[in-house]
Amino acid sequence: MQNAVSFQHVSRHFGAVRAVDDVSLDIAEGEFFAMLGPSGSGKTTCLRLIAGFEQPTSGHIEIFGTTAEGLPPYRRNVNTVFQDYALFPHMTVGENVAYGLMIRGVARAEREAQAIEALKMVKLDGFQTRRPSQLSGGQRQRVALARALVNKPRVLLLDEPLGALDLKLREQMQDELKALQKQLGITFIFVTHDQGEALSMANRVAIFNEGKIVQAGAPSDVYERPRSRFVADFVGSANVLTPDFNARHGGEKTWASLRPEKIRLALPKEKLPTGWTSATGLVTSVSYQGAVTRIVITSEGNRIAAMVPARDLTTSEGDTLTFAWPRSAAVAMEDA
Amino acid sequence: MHSEHRAGIPLTLAAIGGLLFLHIPLMLIILYAFTTEEKSFQFPPPGYTTRWLSVAWYERPDIWQPLYLSFKVALIATAIALVFGTLAAAGLSRAKFFGKESISLLFILPIALPGIITGIALRSAFDIMGLPFSTWTIVLGHATFCIVVVYNNAVARFRRISGSMVEASMDLGADGFQTFRHVILPQIGSALLAGGMLAFALSFDEVIVTTFTAGTGVASKTLPIWMLDELIRPRQRPVTNVVAIFVMAVTFIPIVCAYYLTKDGEHTGGAGK
Numbered sequence: 376m377q378n379a380v381s382f383q384h385v386s387r388h389f390g391a392v393r394a395v396d397d398v399s400l401d402i403a404e405g406e407f408f409a410m411l412g413p414s415g416s417g418k419t420t421c422l423r424l425i426a427g428f429e430q431p432t433s434g435h436i437e438i439f440g441t442t443a444e445g446l447p448p449y450r451r452n453v454n455t456v457f458q459d460y461a462l463f464p465h466m467t468v469g470e471n472v473a474y475g476l477m478i479r480g481v482a483r484a485e486r487e488a489q490a491i492e493a494l495k496m497v498k499l500d501g502f503q504t505r506r507p508s509q510l511s512g513g514q515r516q517r518v519a520l521a522r523a524l525v526n527k528p529r530v531l532l533l534d535e536p537l538g539a540l541d542l543k544l545r546e547q548m549q550d551e552l553k554a555l556q557k558q559l560g561i562t563f564i565f566v567t568h569d570q571g572e573a574l575s576m577a578n579r580v581a582i583f584n585e586g587k588i589v590q591a592g593a594p595s596d597v598y599e600r601p602r603s604r605f606v607a608d609f610v611g612s613a614n615v616l617t618p619d620f621n622a623r624h625g626g627e628k629t630w631a632s633l634r635p636e637k638i639r640l641a642l643p644k645e646k647l648p649t650g651w652t653s654a655t656g657l658v659t660s661v662s663y664q665g666a667v668t669r670i671v672i673t674s675e676g677n678r679i680a681a682m683v684p685a686r687d688l689t690t691s692e693g694d695t696l697t698f699a700w701p702r703s704a705a706v707a708m709e710d711a
Numbered sequence: 712m713h714s715e716h717r718a719g720i721p722l723t724l725a726a727i728g729g730l731l732f733l734h735i736p737l738m739l740i741i742l743y744a745f746t747t748e749e750k751s752f753q754f755p756p757p758g759y760t761t762r763w764l765s766v767a768w769y770e771r772p773d774i775w776q777p778l779y780l781s782f783k784v785a786l787i788a789t790a791i792a793l794v795f796g797t798l799a800a801a802g803l804s805r806a807k808f809f810g811k812e813s814i815s816l817l818f819i820l821p822i823a824l825p826g827i828i829t830g831i832a833l834r835s836a837f838d839i840m841g842l843p844f845s846t847w848t849i850v851l852g853h854a855t856f857c858i859v860v861v862y863n864n865a866v867a868r869f870r871r872i873s874g875s876m877v878e879a880s881m882d883l884g885a886d887g888f889q890t891f892r893h894v895i896l897p898q899i900g901s902a903l904l905a906g907g908m909l910a911f912a913l914s915f916d917e918v919i920v921t922t923f924t925a926g927t928g929v930a931s932k933t934l935p936i937w938m939l940d941e942l943i944r945p946r947q948r949p950v951t952n953v954v955a956i957f958v959m960a961v962t963f964i965p966i967v968c969a970y971y972l973t974k975d976g977e978h979t980g981g982a983g984k
Contacts, residue, residue: 426878426882427881427882428878428881428882447881447886448878448881448882449881449882449883449884449885449886453882454882454883455878455879455882457875457878457879458875459873459875461873461875461876461878461879462876462879463876463879463880463894464898465897465898474880474883474885474893475883475884477893478883478884478885478889478893479884522879522883523882523883526883526884
């Protein structure tokens, strides 16, 4: 399949700051691709490089096989949903959505019909005569989405699309965006710092740190097999085991990650199934989180968090506790 | 904001007195446009007539040249101010650079400086450049403070246009010109109109800077300067008052319009000059 977007050794420097530092990346047509990372990691700059708001300092960008560097935003078949939505306050919702069509010279009746179609797609039919100021945050987000999609872009860029919405609306929009992407078959590329959002929506995730992609792959792959301590910690807060600890418990003498939910509590002299290992430590905190309880245990100099079903719990701070995990759950990582 | 307190009687009287002091002279100007006595301002006027309106219109061709010049200068100075004031506001509201605050201050300075300073400075600058005094030197002089008025009005509006709005327009296929026409201009339009009208009003009745930047001779006399001359040598004095009423209308109406155009929570920059 053709690549929708291809980065070849792309860098973008702002003075001495390397916002994007030698990134190579291929995004296939039809993918729902997430760029995940903390703020300042270069993910938004990458998005802006695709949109054309930034030009690379070095390297090569292709969008559907066409060289993109040097092309201004208005000559790219790419549309963006902005974090602050960037709706035009002096236009109605309908005029906002039809803006791209108007610029392209589509006749009024035709563009109004298409705008109404696009608004239907985001479940806002009947809103075309309102002003953006009369809409709620969630509705504005939908207008921004319709305004981008009405142009039938080959790539849709979303910059922290759900950042400004409250939790419930965010979950609802996640489902809707996923359904919309499946229905339209357009390549969606979105930027987020929320790992839950990235894992649940995307087919593929790239994790950014300090201007570089530190790992890319399917959400389950990135989650289960983090390659570095940064990824292990950033994606789902995995425990990071020191090489010594890992070696003592049946692993290699390398850094390893261990997901909190892979750990269960054990009795001190319990006979464990084959392939399992255990350690003992001091409980330093217990926090109830509804369905699960998070226990932090200090064991042999490692700080290890475990998520256990709430009903299993009889422990409290200061107790000595034995916990067990399958050896295969401790995944070896590079040192970084 | 709405206080239940009523102002005391002395304060009320002082306020009324202040307003009367400011506005009775204006009433007198209107009154003396209709007096039958043409040499001195005696009160009350010995009689009333509308004769001076027709005298001003039919028998005083010397009014037309200054009137035309004042309109021309005000229109050109306003046009220059609209272009440069908008550009300056766009640049300074968007960009971040070292010394930005100082540059903003420099932009506003011409309106804060006494006209006489601006006048002397411009006059000596024109001399050094060897620029002959003409209509255009008056226009340049007026443009210095007209730009400030437009800039002040536009910059407040530009701050409300987020950078992403411009990017969104470009993203949707609009080039720079289309973005200006469809996204920026509609949002700053009323501020520009208000700024432009204020600039026009300021230029139309300016005396001090004009005195320094105008050449000599009849051709470089703007309407306010003509009026000043008329007061010095009394001849058909009420005609001057008729013209004064006209000037009041020409400057007052735009200022009122500008006030209503920018009433939604913004100050009308430079209205106080």
